[in-house]
Amino acid sequence: MPHGPEHKFHETLANPKLQAAIYRATGRLVEHRREAVAPEMLPEYQELRAQANLLKKHTIDNLDYYLETFEANVVDHGGRVVYARDAAEAVGFLADLAKERGARLVVKSKSMTTEEIGLNDHLGARGFEVVETDLGEYIVQLAHQRPYHIVAPALHMTRYDVADLFERELGVANETGIEQQTRIAHDVLRQKFLAADIGVSGANFLVADSGAVVILENEGNIRLTTSAPKIHVAIAGIEKMIPRAQDLAVFLKLLARSATGQALGSYTSFLSGPRREGEIDGPDEFYVVLLDNGRTRILADREKRESLYCIRCGACLNHCPVYRKVGGHNYPWVYSGPIGAVLTPQYLGVTHEPWLPFASSLCGACAEVCPVKIDLPKLLLALRADVVDARAGTYHAPASAKRATWRGRVFTHIFSMDGRTERLAFRLWTFVMRHPRIYELFGMMLKDVLGDGSGGCIRSLPCFAARGPLAAWLSERDLAAPPSKNFRQLWRERRKAGVA
Amino acid sequence: MPLENIVEQARQALGRRAGQSPEVPPPPRIRLPEMDAAARLRRFFEAFEKLSGKTHLAATREDACAYIEQVIAGRRAVASNAPLLRECGVTALASVRSGFTEREALRTECAGAEIGITGADYALADTGSLVLFSSAEEARMVSLLPPLHIAVIRRERILTGLDELFDTVPLPSDRSSSMVFITGPSRTADIEQILVRGVHGPGEIHVVVL
Numbered sequence: 171m172p173h174g175p176e177h178k179f180h181e182t183l184a185n186p187k188l189q190a191a192i193y194r195a196t197g198r199l200v201e202h203r204r205e206a207v208a209p210e211m212l213p214e215y216q217e218l219r220a221q222a223n224l225l226k227k228h229t230i231d232n233l234d235y236y237l238e239t240f241e242a243n244v245v246d247h248g249g250r251v252v253y254a255r256d257a258a259e260a261v262g263f264l265a266d267l268a269k270e271r272g273a274r275l276v277v278k279s280k281s282m283t284t285e286e287i288g289l290n291d292h293l294g295a296r297g298f299e300v301v302e303t304d305l306g307e308y309i310v311q312l313a314h315q316r317p318y319h320i321v322a323p324a325l326h327m328t329r330y331d332v333a334d335l336f337e338r339e340l341g342v343a344n345e346t347g348i349e350q351q352t353r354i355a356h357d358v359l360r361q362k363f364l365a366a367d368i369g370v371s372g373a374n375f376l377v378a379d380s381g382a383v384v385i386l387e388n389e390g391n392i393r394l395t396t397s398a399p400k401i402h403v404a405i406a407g408i409e410k411m412i413p414r415a416q417d418l419a420v421f422l423k424l425l426a427r428s429a430t431g432q433a434l435g436s437y438t439s440f441l442s443g444p445r446r447e448g449e450i451d452g453p454d455e456f457y458v459v460l461l462d463n464g465r466t467r468i469l470a471d472r473e474k475r476e477s478l479y480c481i482r483c484g485a486c487l488n489h490c491p492v493y494r495k496v497g498g499h500n501y502p503w504v505y506s507g508p509i510g511a512v513l514t515p516q517y518l519g520v521t522h523e524p525w526l527p528f529a530s531s532l533c534g535a536c537a538e539v540c541p542v543k544i545d546l547p548k549l550l551l552a553l554r555a556d557v558v559d560a561r562a563g564t565y566h567a568p569a570s571a572k573r574a575t576w577r578g579r580v581f582t583h584i585f586s587m588d589g590r591t592e593r594l595a596f597r598l599w600t601f602v603m604r605h606p607r608i609y610e611l612f613g614m615m616l617k618d619v620l621g622d623g624s625g626g627c628i629r630s631l632p633c634f635a636a637r638g639p640l641a642a643w644l645s646e647r648d649l650a651a652p653p654s655k656n657f658r659q660l661w662r663e664r665r666k667a668g669v670a
Numbered sequence: 671m672p673l674e675n676i677v678e679q680a681r682q683a684l685g686r687r688a689g690q691s692p693e694v695p696p697p698p699r700i701r702l703p704e705m706d707a708a709a710r711l712r713r714f715f716e717a718f719e720k721l722s723g724k725t726h727l728a729a730t731r732e733d734a735c736a737y738i739e740q741v742i743a744g745r746r747a748v749a750s751n752a753p754l755l756r757e758c759g760v761t762a763l764a765s766v767r768s769g770f771t772e773r774e775a776l777r778t779e780c781a782g783a784e785i786g787i788t789g790a791d792y793a794l795a796d797t798g799s800l801v802l803f804s805s806a807e808e809a810r811m812v813s814l815l816p817p818l819h820i821a822v823i824r825r826e827r828i829l830t831g832l833d834e835l836f837d838t839v840p841l842p843s844d845r846s847s848s849m850v851f852i853t854g855p856s857r858t859a860d861i862e863q864i865l866v867r868g869v870h871g872p873g874e875i876h877v878v879v880l
Binding site: 191194195198214217218221224225228229231232233234235236237238243247253255303304305306309322323324325327328329332348349351352355356359360363364377379380381382388389390391393394397398408413414415416417418419420422423432433434435436437438439440441442443444445446448449450451452456460462466467469470 | 675676677678679680681682683684686690691692693695696698699700701717751770771772773776777781796797799804805806809810811814832833835836837840841842843846847848849850851852853854855856857858859860861862863864866868869870871872
């Protein structure tokens with residue numbers, strides 16, 4: 171199996187404070203979601219999921235039509251749609267617009283899509299000031315990091331981290347009270363809102379029949395971002411489309427509940443175009459940047475097209491036993507957790523981070539809680555196959571294997587498998603599994619090697635297996651030692667004694 | 671901008687032709703529960719209070735105005751141009767400024783005010799939400815910049831929930847450039863998941879039902 175950047179994983183796993191923070195935060199979100207979608211709270215939950223899945227499937231399968239409909243309606247209301255093939259085009263449009271309008275300060279609300287295209291860095295490099303306005307995002311921006319979690323960007327930081335950060339970056343007193351910290355951020359950001367030339371937001375949904383973007387939030391920074399500056403630019407992936415405003419009766423009931431357990435976030439904005447004749451405030455200009463950045467390529471893949479149904483609730487992260495141990499920053503790209511493991515190889519290519527689809531126990535919890543019923547384990551398996559296909563024939567054994575003993579070599583080879591070795595290994599496995607006597611023999615041999623346990627634990631392996639996945643597995647866990655008698659032995663003894 | 675490109679690319683990826691109509695979409699799923707006026711009001715108040723909002727059922731317009739005057743308690747307030755507020759006498763209260771039609775003036779006023787008073791087009795009973803369309807009567811900033819928001823709404827505007835709203839207003843974009851659902855006060859839990867109210871929007875919210 172291909173390996174990831176292990177040293178970073180070990181740092182996260184060895185940090186008890188961080189482990190507790192991730193576990194507590196995701197655990198709370200899991201609990202809130204469970205209460206919110208429980209049958210007594212939302213009897214129609216499963217029906218809503220089924221409908222959401224049908225609607226997303228239909229929209230994605232007919233996306234060209236809905237893109238055209240959406241665009242026509244945006245134009246009808248006085249806005250403009252801009253298509254961007256990649257990050258460079260999206261950033262280029264914004265930079266040109268800002269330059270043309272003589273803008274300097276851009277306020278931004280939380281958006282994974284703008285993270286995806288690295289908007290802040292790119293605009294910053296061109297001399298514009300870009301300020302994140304969601305409290306968690308603002309903290310992460312000040313710390314020069316990327317969001318730790320789709321809905322809880324600063325999940326990994328404590329109030330003390332924030333106090334030091336604010337002191338260092340804002341020149342304020344070291345304030346550890348969370349309310350006071352929120353107040354400090356409010357005061358700084360309020361001035362930014364009132365002075366900003368352009369507001370950049372993401373979008374949770376693009377509504378084709380209305381030409382509208384729909385955005386959910388709790389803080390009010392999205393309402394300010396989209397309403398205070400004279401120009402509002404929404405940046406969204408083309409897959410965020412839904413056919414009709416009426417379909418929000420389905421999606422809005424699912425999104426906030428799946429994300430945080432709320433029935434609705436504090437604010438849900440349905441925005442269609444610049445302010446109209448007579449309206450007192452709101453932006454004079456309204457743009458929707460529709461981003462491809464690899465999405466049409468995924469569209470062409472019938473088997474994995476459903477990856478595009480995602481509405482970014484984050485529930486799969488919270489329920490994932492892997493995410494809950496390794497956290498968000500060990501994933502190589504902006505999207506983390508199961509959906510990150512599915513999206514990243516498809517956007518960046520399977521050879522880019524080939525270990526990613528393997529970083530899953532395939533327990534299926536993610537698919538159980540996905541509000542649009544994306545079959546994430548199926549997609550992970552399909553991507554594993556893609557990785558193996560991409561690697562077949564190109565595998566080179568690591569140099570360390572050549573120096574090792576023959577047994578070590580066999581082990582290392584089997585467990586750093588390329589396509590051919592993997593096939594061979596599984597053929598061997600199939601043979602053993604079909605021959606009970608040989609299976610038993612192997613079991614006894616393994617027990618001899620691992621030692622005879624009496625309720626104890628195995629913390630390390632004999633030298634020949636000191637490499638490979640078992641050793642890696644044991645580096646963070648203990649394995650229960652095998653019992654002194656195995657099932658077959660007990661079975662035979664009991665038969666002999668006439669018990670069974 | 672390469673507009674045709676992406677749509678065309680999507681079309682090819684999906685194996686569709688230009689101008690080809692889409693498959694028939696699944697019908698909208700709208701369920702309208704039976705709920706009488708009293709139950710709607712009760713449900714709405716329960717949900718609103720659960721979000722730490724304060725509720726007041728006003729018997730008369732004078733009563734509504736008296737409640738609002740008592741909440742304002744002499745602090746600086748700004749009111750939207752909703753006719754209902756004028757009818758109740760809210761705009762005539764000493765510390766309330768109203769009648770703004772110009773963006774900059776309104777924004778400056780809202781940024782300095784401690785209380786924003788608006789009407790609401792609808793309320794949603796099951797989520798405790800207020801629904802506000804932006805218009806000449808309702809500016810966006812009044813319910814957003816001041817730290818305390820008071821909304822006044824007529825009892826018959828309480829709908830059961832999202833389904834009834836989208837049944838009543840199937841195309842919100844026909845009415846306004848902005849429809850917003852306000853569901854409780856502005857809040858954040860971004861630091862250590864500790865709840866703090868009033869981060870960018872109002873931390874305190876009242877509703878007066880007439």
